[in-house]
Amino acid sequence: MAAGLRKASPRRGNRWAWFVLPALLFLAVFFVYPLYEMLNRSFTEPDVGLQNNVAFFGTDVYVRVLINTLRISFLITAICMLFAYPYAYIMAHASRRTAGVLLIAVLVPFWSSILVRTYAWAVILQDTGLINSLLLGLGLVDEPLSLVRNLLGTVIGMVHILMPFMVLPIYAVMKGIDTNLVKAAANLGSSPLDAFRRVYLPLSLPGVFAGSLLVFVLSLGSYVTPAVLGNPDQAMLGQVIVTQVQSLLNWGMGAAMALILLLVTLLILAIAGRIVNIGDAFGGRTTD
Amino acid sequence: MSIYRLALSAFGVLMVVFLVAPTLVLVPVSFSSGRALQFPPPGFSLRWYETIVTSPTWSFSTVVSFQIAVLTAILASILGTLAAFGLVRGRFPGQSVANAVLLSPMIVPVVIIAIGMFAVFASWRLAGSPLALIIAHTVLALPYVVVNVGASLRTVDRTLEAASMNLGAGPLTTFRYVTLPLILPGVLAGALFAFIVSWDEVVVSIFLSSPFLQTLPVVMWNQISEAVDPTVAAVATLLTFATTILFALATFVQRRSER
Numbered sequence: 001m002a003a004g005l006r007k008a009s010p011r012r013g014n015r016w017a018w019f020v021l022p023a024l025l026f027l028a029v030f031f032v033y034p035l036y037e038m039l040n041r042s043f044t045e046p047d048v049g050l051q052n053n054v055a056f057f058g059t060d061v062y063v064r065v066l067i068n069t070l071r072i073s074f075l076i077t078a079i080c081m082l083f084a085y086p087y088a089y090i091m092a093h094a095s096r097r098t099a100g101v102l103l104i105a106v107l108v109p110f111w112s113s114i115l116v117r118t119y120a121w122a123v124i125l126q127d128t129g130l131i132n133s134l135l136l137g138l139g140l141v142d143e144p145l146s147l148v149r150n151l152l153g154t155v156i157g158m159v160h161i162l163m164p165f166m167v168l169p170i171y172a173v174m175k176g177i178d179t180n181l182v183k184a185a186a187n188l189g190s191s192p193l194d195a196f197r198r199v200y201l202p203l204s205l206p207g208v209f210a211g212s213l214l215v216f217v218l219s220l221g222s223y224v225t226p227a228v229l230g231n232p233d234q235a236m237l238g239q240v241i242v243t244q245v246q247s248l249l250n251w252g253m254g255a256a257m258a259l260i261l262l263l264v265t266l267l268i269l270a271i272a273g274r275i276v277n278i279g280d281a282f283g284g285r286t287t288d
Numbered sequence: 289m290s291i292y293r294l295a296l297s298a299f300g301v302l303m304v305v306f307l308v309a310p311t312l313v314l315v316p317v318s319f320s321s322g323r324a325l326q327f328p329p330p331g332f333s334l335r336w337y338e339t340i341v342t343s344p345t346w347s348f349s350t351v352v353s354f355q356i357a358v359l360t361a362i363l364a365s366i367l368g369t370l371a372a373f374g375l376v377r378g379r380f381p382g383q384s385v386a387n388a389v390l391l392s393p394m395i396v397p398v399v400i401i402a403i404g405m406f407a408v409f410a411s412w413r414l415a416g417s418p419l420a421l422i423i424a425h426t427v428l429a430l431p432y433v434v435v436n437v438g439a440s441l442r443t444v445d446r447t448l449e450a451a452s453m454n455l456g457a458g459p460l461t462t463f464r465y466v467t468l469p470l471i472l473p474g475v476l477a478g479a480l481f482a483f484i485v486s487w488d489e490v491v492v493s494i495f496l497s498s499p500f501l502q503t504l505p506v507v508m509w510n511q512i513s514e515a516v517d518p519t520v521a522a523v524a525t526l527l528t529f530a531t532t533i534l535f536a537l538a539t540f541v542q543r544r545s546e547r
Binding site: 021041107224261 | 392393539
């Protein structure tokens, strides 16, 4: 009787605990074990030992892929931040209707699949695409600009896909800022710029921080967008992992790279977890 | 001050265009009468939509995607709802670990999940079967159900359940007539998210599909590299249309459950 009432009693609590079991078992068998088995191959294939990890850090090409991945992710994060901050600012301080329109504009790309958005950018950016047809038609250029299959293509596509993950956390924090504080600063003689810089900006930083970590982590592990829009010679870690496993059947190296990607991701999230609630930040949807 | 406001507004408009336009560009392309992707489209036609319906590859994969997404939504909703009950109402050692594990498919890069499942499912002779795709998509969708159901479960007034039990209803009856109706919006939102996760999923599906069993995104992925005729644009338009409606529905249901 009264299964619900005595939640403080540990015995009752333990009965509810059984409900977690099916999902946990399911994940243990079909998620945790496959990850473990695969990552373990980095230490066992072709021979037992650390040879894959040694080879990774000893091979220029691989180290360059890692650096390249970190660099591109950093660039994407910085650009997202630059554009998302003023956008979120408008959203947080506009009229209800304007804010609603801006929110929907952020959510629309959120709603369509990554593959579709990536394909759309390919259609827009390729040599016979929208932008080049327009430029050629207007006689502004004589030959198509290369906008895709290079760093520019990856960055444009990824910034578009990850923008909501930057805008939404910043917006959430800005919504909670008491604008009277800024007014107080102005009354006390601060110039508007000074009041913004010394009062508003510091208060909005937690949102910027949460968004940046999200965007950075999501771009580190990205695969679909760089594979379609990026330069195959400057591949990101996700692409190289797939090539190692799918084309070269080099499970040892593929797993070693996956382990590095996973560790970097978890490290960043662990740092982030001390500052923001990861569950909340991931409440929307993740990327590829 | 007004120049500053004007600049900010102009920036806002440009950003809205940047965010929304790419998704919309595909619509005119999908109705093009030309064989190649070109701007502006030479004329209007429905031929690429006809291709989807008449081509066995496209139509079969649409059916496959739909069935897998429905089964994923069902399986993920059952497992996820049970887990949400355990996490919200249970007090047990290792609870935070269980919570982390249940949310981790959202956090681990999907490429890593894909090759992990590829490695193991092949040796279990699962790869290439519908079951493999359902299981894989359920793993990816579980966190969304747990988060959504968990959120609505936290808002349930436990005294209502106690009242029902005091009036003589058993635990199952209480669940059926008191708790379930209260958390139903959360469960529905979770199920819709699970459906969308499966419907849109491409990376894991590439690894687990076979030439005889491909979901819609996998066929699209294979065609993108060849990327010649506007059929892909038509498929993309349909996909976007479907997901937008479902997402709007899920968000609507979610809002109502939070109220």
